Amino acid sequence: MKVKGATIQLETLACPSCVQKIEKATQSLAGVDKDSVKVMFNSSKVKFDFDAEKVSIEDVEEAITALGYVVIKSQVKDK
Amino acid sequence: MLKSYNAEKTVSVLQRFILSKKNHITLISAILIVFGFISGLVFHNETAAVWSLAIASLLGIAPIAIQAYQALRVRVVSIDVLVTVAVTGAFLLRNFEESAIVTFLFLFGAFLEQRTLNKTRSAIKELTEMAPESALKLMENGEFEEVLVDDVDVGDILLVKTGAKVPVDGTVLSGEGHVNEASITGESVPVGKKKDSGVYAGTILENGTLQIVADRVGEDTTFGKIIELVEEAQDSKSEAERFIDRFAKYYTPAVLGLAIVTWLVSRDVELAITLLVLGCPGALVIGVPVSNVAGIGNGARHGVLLKGSEVIGDFSRVDTIVFDKTGTLTIGNPEVADKEFYTDNVREVLAYLASVEKESDHPLARAIVEYIGDTTVCRVERTDVVKGAGIVAYIDGHRVAVGNVALMERENIHLTDKARADIARFEKNGNSLVLTSVDGELRALMGIRDQIRPGVKEDLQKLKRLGVKNLVVLSGDNQGTVDLVAAELGLTEAHGHMLPGDKSKYIEELKSKGHIVAFVGDGVNDSPSLALAQIGIAMGSGTDVAIETSDVVLMNSDFSRLPHALGLTKATAANMHQNIVIAVGVVLVLLASVFLSEWMNMSIAMLVHEASILVVILNGMRLLRYRL
Numbered sequence: 001m002k003v004k005g006a007t008i009q010l011e012t013l014a015c016p017s018c019v020q021k022i023e024k025a026t027q028s029l030a031g032v033d034k035d036s037v038k039v040m041f042n043s044s045k046v047k048f049d050f051d052a053e054k055v056s057i058e059d060v061e062e063a064i065t066a067l068g069y070v071v072i073k074s075q076v077k078d079k
Numbered sequence: 080m081l082k083s084y085n086a087e088k089t090v091s092v093l094q095r096f097i098l099s100k101k102n103h104i105t106l107i108s109a110i111l112i113v114f115g116f117i118s119g120l121v122f123h124n125e126t127a128a129v130w131s132l133a134i135a136s137l138l139g140i141a142p143i144a145i146q147a148y149q150a151l152r153v154r155v156v157s158i159d160v161l162v163t164v165a166v167t168g169a170f171l172l173r174n175f176e177e178s179a180i181v182t183f184l185f186l187f188g189a190f191l192e193q194r195t196l197n198k199t200r201s202a203i204k205e206l207t208e209m210a211p212e213s214a215l216k217l218m219e220n221g222e223f224e225e226v227l228v229d230d231v232d233v234g235d236i237l238l239v240k241t242g243a244k245v246p247v248d249g250t251v252l253s254g255e256g257h258v259n260e261a262s263i264t265g266e267s268v269p270v271g272k273k274k275d276s277g278v279y280a281g282t283i284l285e286n287g288t289l290q291i292v293a294d295r296v297g298e299d300t301t302f303g304k305i306i307e308l309v310e311e312a313q314d315s316k317s318e319a320e321r322f323i324d325r326f327a328k329y330y331t332p333a334v335l336g337l338a339i340v341t342w343l344v345s346r347d348v349e350l351a352i353t354l355l356v357l358g359c360p361g362a363l364v365i366g367v368p369v370s371n372v373a374g375i376g377n378g379a380r381h382g383v384l385l386k387g388s389e390v391i392g393d394f395s396r397v398d399t400i401v402f403d404k405t406g407t408l409t410i411g412n413p414e415v416a417d418k419e420f421y422t423d424n425v426r427e428v429l430a431y432l433a434s435v436e437k438e439s440d441h442p443l444a445r446a447i448v449e450y451i452g453d454t455t456v457c458r459v460e461r462t463d464v465v466k467g468a469g470i471v472a473y474i475d476g477h478r479v480a481v482g483n484v485a486l487m488e489r490e491n492i493h494l495t496d497k498a499r500a501d502i503a504r505f506e507k508n509g510n511s512l513v514l515t516s517v518d519g520e521l522r523a524l525m526g527i528r529d530q531i532r533p534g535v536k537e538d539l540q541k542l543k544r545l546g547v548k549n550l551v552v553l554s555g556d557n558q559g560t561v562d563l564v565a566a567e568l569g570l571t572e573a574h575g576h577m578l579p580g581d582k583s584k585y586i587e588e589l590k591s592k593g594h595i596v597a598f599v600g601d602g603v604n605d606s607p608s609l610a611l612a613q614i615g616i617a618m619g620s621g622t623d624v625a626i627e628t629s630d631v632v633l634m635n636s637d638f639s640r641l642p643h644a645l646g647l648t649k650a651t652a653a654n655m656h657q658n659i660v661i662a663v664g665v666v667l668v669l670l671a672s673v674f675l676s677e678w679m680n681m682s683i684a685m686l687v688h689e690a691s692i693l694v695v696i697l698n699g700m701r702l703l704r705y706r707l
Binding site for chain 2: 012014017020021024025028040041042043045065066067068
């Protein structure tokens with residue numbers, strides 16, 4: 001286990017149901033700590049902890065992009 | 080395998096292309112709809128009308144259907160799913176008019192929502208955009224190079240030039256200059272900096288050049304913490320919002336279920352798909368967050384940091400505000416306010432007094448030294464501190480006693496009637512007394528008091544008008560001084576001789592009586608009270624302690640922002656309630672009219688639905704302009 005914390009900045013979120021979609025998509029990836037996933041509607045950010053041995057930040061970015069949301073930048077920090 | 084992967088990739092590229100052209104699609108479908116209606120109604124060309132409306136429907140539904148598909152893939156029944164099913168139904172019924180208008184309204188509504196939502200978030204965005212982005216870092220080759228602020232580590236040496244933002248919290252190594260610290264303290268008068276001065280990230284060097292060493296970087300800087308706090312606050316959820324979220328999660332699938340049941344029972348497809356559209360939950364989900372972000376944004380612009388919607392709810396219902404006296408109602412810097420001398424040689428007394436007081440770091444002593452200023456300092460031969468009374472010292476062979484009335488009595492000093500009258504008068508004015516005797520005779524009497532902050536009285540009146548019933552002051556000072564402050568400011572209660580523990584006990588008591596209590600303090604020695612009160616309000620000059628322990632921070636210790644803060648939370652709470660009423664009301668009216676009236680159809684339902692979303696956003700935006 002190599003737990004890291006990530007913050008992904010997305011393009012402005014506007015629709016009410018996008019929060020739910022992004023949350024579910026992020027949580028569905030193995031290696032992402034489900035309880036830590038926090039989608040912030042107003043600041044358009046996703047925060048979560050993940051196990052770097054099981055999943056990479058690029059995998060998460062890809063999952064979110066596949067939903068049609070643009071990733072602006074992401075930050076990973078060691079926990 | 081490879082082939083299917085490529086196919087999948089092509090599909091996903093196509094999806095993204097369609098989504099990125101949403102605005103163009105909206106415009107084209109609007110043109111097609113207008114064209115369709117003109118050809119149908121004006122030129123009676125039915126074929127052209129049907130074709131253009133059908134094409135508009137197909138174009139318009141594409142991005143919505145893609146979003147619906149993406150949502151279903153992660154097992155979310157989103158609003159897009161409802162609209163896609165409804166439009167498909169209308170299309171199959173060959174009701175192209177409705178399918179075209181509904182898709183257009185949905186897309187156009189989303190476009191307007193995006194634009195207006197950006198407005199509600201603008202105030203906070205302004206704040207985050209003040210964050211420094213680059214820094215001039217000293218590299219190994221001895222030259223300064225521009226790097227991203229993320230690449231600066233603690234201990235790095237940085238160069239800050241005139242007009243640049245200070246990139247990190249640091250200490251000045253060399254150079255001098257004036258820094259505008261408005262982003263941290265709200266105070267726009269530049270502050271002078273020289274070697275060993277502390278500088279803060281996000282502040283602007285107005286003149287001069289500084290070399291600094293980085294002490295704290297990124298999110299650990301004071302500015303980083305403020306931004307993080309505001310960002311967390313704008314997305315923090317109250318109990319009511321969490322309920323709405325849970326509700327919305329089941330609400331959309333429930334609407335889908337209801338529509339299916341309606342269809343099975345009534346065999347009326349038109350009715351079923353109309354239900355799908357008007358059941359969309361947009362305004363309900365978006366209403367409260369919109370008020371929240373606009374309210375917190377307004378606060379951030381006016382030097383009030385509100386930590387989230389829970390705080391807004393509590394503070395808006397406050398009925399009792401408890402103030403710490405020193406540093407909150409008063410400036411916290413005692414000064415000599417009244418004086419009397421009982422000798423002709425004032426110079427000599429002042430010289431003695433200053434010499435003795437220089438030995439002490441008591442707040443009263445400091446006030447006296449500051450008042451007397453430059454004077455000939457005499458050699459103090461021997462000093463005895465009399466605990467709780469003052470100091471006795473020998474200067475040039477004279478016995479000099481400096482202290483309170485009790486010390487004078489101990490020294491057996493005779494107080495004339497005039498002196499006694501002066502003492503009584505000084506005390507009545509709320510002064511702490513310092514008497515000076517030389518060789519057994521009273522020579523000087525000084526009254527020292529802490530100045531009340533200018534404008535506090537008016538601010539307290541405003542708080543009362545906003546509906547706060549009890550204004551209480553708690554202080555460690557003597558009861559007389561506290562009573563006087565209370566009388567001058569029109570406070571309802573005043574308690575002196577309070578230690579920090581007594582203050583928190585008192586707040587506990589108020590809470591148990593059912594009051595909603597806010598505590599206003601400087602956040603340094605009264606953090607238990609700040610934490611204990613339902614709402615802890617810190618008069619922080621951007622200090623870490625204040626930011627962390629409190630619920631509301633008044634930047635730059637500006638007391639006058641308190642009424643604005645209270646008024647703002649009240650307005651924000653009211654705004655949230657209005658938005659909930661609008662959202663729920665619209666759904667209820669629509670539901671009733673679909674069963675009870677003739678005129679309800681899918682297009683009208685979509686129009687009302689989109690309009691209600693815009694109404695709650697516009698209503699939220701009013702908060703950005705709120706002024707007390």
